[in-house]
Amino acid sequence: MSEFPHLQNFLAAYFHQDWQAEHATTDAVVAFYRDSEAPAQVDATRRELGHLLARDDDDATLGDAARALGCEYDPTRDGGRWRDWLQQVRAGLAGDADASSSPAGGDADDPGARA
Secondary structure, three states: OOOOHHHHHHHHHHOOOOHHHHOOOHHHHHHHHHHHOOHHHHHHHHHHHHHHHHOOOOHHHHHHHHHHOOOOOOHHHHOOOHHHHHHHHHHHHOOOOOOOOOOOOOOOOOOOOOO
16 A cells, blocks of 8 residues: 555556546646545545655656656656655645746745745
8 A cells, every 4th residue: 555545546547647638727627636536535635745855865756756656657758856746736735826827835833834
């Protein structure tokens, strides 16, 4: 069983190989998930993503972890970094309307938040 079952479900089910056929942007995927799943599921996913980010892994290791959890999107292909994108996803799961312009968003008390 995965250390991050909710996050694995999210990444594998929503960022599958054909995600772009269903959504124009990664932000749209996150918004769709947030708005269509139960709040407890979304909160659990956000919490698990915070725990993954709190491990302070380097970018390559974060990418390996996301791919192992079923993520088919790779932000490095768009010139981005895994940590920045995962932080943006985490902010989007919280409903942060400014998530796309503030990828490092998060709560100070949360393990995934970074200064």
